[in-house]
Amino acid sequence: MTVNSVKPAGDSAEYSSGALLELSKVTKRFGGLVAVQDVDLVIKPREIISVIGPNGAGKTTVFNLITGIYRPTTGNILLEGKSLVGDNPDQIVARGITRTFQNIRLFNNMTVLENVLVGQHTQLKAGLLGSLFRPPRVKQEEEAARKRALDLLTFFGTALLERQDEFVMNLSYAERRRVEIARALAANPKLLLLDEPTAGMNEAETLEAVKYVRRLRDELGLTILLIEHKLAVTMGISDRIAVLDYGRKIAEGLPEEVRRDERVIAAYLGKSARVDQEARE
Numbered sequence: 643m644t645v646n647s648v649k650p651a652g653d654s655a656e657y658s659s660g661a662l663l664e665l666s667k668v669t670k671r672f673g674g675l676v677a678v679q680d681v682d683l684v685i686k687p688r689e690i691i692s693v694i695g696p697n698g699a700g701k702t703t704v705f706n707l708i709t710g711i712y713r714p715t716t717g718n719i720l721l722e723g724k725s726l727v728g729d730n731p732d733q734i735v736a737r738g739i740t741r742t743f744q745n746i747r748l749f750n751n752m753t754v755l756e757n758v759l760v761g762q763h764t765q766l767k768a769g770l771l772g773s774l775f776r777p778p779r780v781k782q783e784e785e786a787a788r789k790r791a792l793d794l795l796t797f798f799g800t801a802l803l804e805r806q807d808e809f810v811m812n813l814s815y816a817e818r819r820r821v822e823i824a825r826a827l828a829a830n831p832k833l834l835l836l837d838e839p840t841a842g843m844n845e846a847e848t849l850e851a852v853k854y855v856r857r858l859r860d861e862l863g864l865t866i867l868l869i870e871h872k873l874a875v876t877m878g879i880s881d882r883i884a885v886l887d888y889g890r891k892i893a894e895g896l897p898e899e900v901r902r903d904e905r906v907i908a909a910y911l912g913k914s915a916r917v918d919q920e921a922r923e
């Protein structure tokens with residue numbers, strides 16, 4: 643048995659909390675650095691929760707822990723009451739958690755449609771032999787996958803649909819972000835993790851992104867955890883906001899509560915003070 647397959651004790655016996663995802667005292671160390679420390683977080687079905695905090699606060703590490711890229715040093719992460727610690731990233735996708743990345747990760751030399759099809763690979767049954775010899779069953783499965791990929795592109799209106807055969811590298815930045823979300827949807831998630839979905843977008847694109855994040859919840863019934871730097875976006879979109887600073891959760895609450903929180907203001911002001919300091923050095 644490998645170390646990774648050992649689950650920590652503490653699966654909640656009857657899954658009574660109603661949480662879709664629950665982080666319980668999660669800590670991640672990289673050598674001497676504590677990137678995430680004792681973080682608790684509960685996400686209920688159909689919530690939109692934001693994680694904010696200065697650069698280096700541990701936000702992306704939290705995503706990497708939830709998606710199985712890293713294993714918590716201590717603590718537990720439960721999906722619908724069952725630990726996912728020790729599951730590998732593919733297993734976690736299959737259990738219903740998908741993500742987008744802070745720096746978009748698409749296959750640039752593949753088309754829009756092909757990228758979305760890649761997102762369905764955990765759902766397809768045909769193995770290598772099936773794909774090589776393509777019996778009718780496999781062709782049917784491919785056709786269904788294609789149809790579903792096109793449906794997913796339609797979520798973003800006609801623009802991506804019209805560009806389905808375009809190489810991803812020819813798309814605008816905002817369009818690539820949408821393709822990445824379509825790919826994440828292809829695996830049929832319950833929980834979608836979005837790492838800075840409006841980074842690098844202008845104001846109009848940002849407003850558009852806010853609208854579709856809301857539609858992902860309202861129309862597709864998804865639960866969404868997002869990391870977002872633009873405070874106006876976070877405040878407008880979130881049911882609750884958790885604030886990380888130096889790996890610790892320093893505040894959590896409704897947007898208006900978090901906006902007024904002294905520690906949050908200090909963390910943000912503290913950060914700009916640090917940046918000023920670095921700029922002077």
Ligand SMILES: Nc1ncnc2c1ncn2[C@@H]1O[C@H](COP(=O)(O)OP(=O)(O)O)[C@@H](O)[C@H]1O
Pocket residue numbers: 672675676677695696697698699700701702703704
């Ligand atoms: N694989 C890693 N190895 C060592 N240190 C890491 C690794 N990943 C993240 N870190 C460190 O952990 C801290 C938190 O990083 P990160 O989660 O990326 O922050 P954020 O997304 O909030 O900007 C940073 O100090 C970062 O350098």
Ligand SMILES: [Mg+2]
Pocket residue numbers: 701702703744
């Ligand atoms: Mg990050």
